[in-house]
Amino acid sequence: MNRGLIVVISGPSGVGKTTVARAVQASLDGLFFSVSHTTRPPRGKEVNGRDYYFVSQEEFRKMIERGEFVEWAEVFGHLYGTSKKELEEKFRMGDVLLDIDVQGALSIKKLYPQSVRIILFPPSLKALRERMLKRGDTSPEQMEERLKKAIWELKHYPHFTHIVKNEDLERTIRTVQSIIIGERHRRDRMEEEARRIIWEK
């Protein structure tokens, strides 16, 4: 039986989850990133198959019809989803890290209640607004919509197992690493090894 962890990093857009998720994944052995499918076009240096699987609306819809997603959601006009194939593949390799929005995290909670679900909080709503402004890719109307959605998302914190305030990036990364390391050492996950040590001849 695979006793791997499913770790979700979630939170409102602009809170820094992708940066945190990427840094944590790169720093912990045995932790694999679940690459999502999306219909949004690639940004900057994003690479197909590493950051996302970039697909057309049509292809995404077909995947929904074929039941190929564990969860999917529409985020600001684009479709995003975690495929069963991706999750199974990464789960076979070890622990899996998902960087998904709050709707997605709620679906994962239903399917995998034992998952570790971390919600990132901004230091304040004012700070989140400033971060969103700095990104510079949103109109004032979109900003209001995003901020409203962010508050809705933050209010779902009771569905998460851990809350981390992202005030200082390095500290946030260390905290998330510690949570995962702590989870890996829970007795039920260590029991097999403990028994082997005790009973080995």
Ligand code: 5GP
């Ligand atoms: P971005 O376009 O900035 O990369 O991502 C937009 C939002 O979609 C982020 O909140 C990101 O976490 C979320 N997202 C990325 N992949 C998935 C996914 O597979 N499922 C869900 N529900 N959200 C996702």
